[in-house]
Amino acid sequence: MYVYILGGFLGSGKTSLLMRLASMYIERKLRVALLVNESGEVGVDGATLKAEGYDAIELPNGCICCSLSGTLQNALRNIKSDIDPDIIIIEPTGLALPHKVKELVRISMIDPDGCFIIGIVDVQRFDDLIKKKGEFFKRQMHGSDFILVNKSDLANPQRLDEIKSWMSSEFPEKPLLSISVKTGENLDKVYEMMK
DSSP states (O other): OEEEEEEOOTTSSHHHHHHHHHHHHHHTTOOEEEEEEOSSSSOHHHHHHHHTTOOEEEEOSSOTTTTTHHHHHHHHHHHHHHTOOSEEEEEOOTTSOHHHHHHHHHHHSSOOSEEEEEEEEETTTHHHHHHHHHHHHHHHHHTOSEEEEEOGGGSOHHHHHHHHHHHHHHOTTSOEEEOBTTTTBTHHHHHHHOO
């Protein structure tokens, strides 16, 4: 069983990517479990996934890397025993630190084949995010196994190169790929990067 954690700030495209990844694995005839965390009482992402026909488990009203850590651990154990999926995709709230979620996955699960963090960067809000939440953003991205610069369809090539250059200088050891979840640009390469 492989576990993928989608890390990124609010609005970076985590839910859209989650749906694309889930569809890809379902087409490959693999069992997929989706675990979605939202900080509010109303689960917008969970409702979206259910409306699209996906079976998603919601952990609302808190953050799975801190206030809901016990709930996350129980949910993972239940998913493993009840569903025994090939793939689990976890979408934490945009305020979570994905590396902490990864630690909880390792504590909760007996020998997953692999647990990976996919960092997602929002091209449109990049400057504001770096200016207002730069240190938090760096902490979100530092545990990523690879980083996706999303919404490339909304940026000119020069701007995209500037963002990728900044990301490469901050995270030189991380594979970096520009994508558009909306148009499907480079998603084939994302699939190749995943197990």
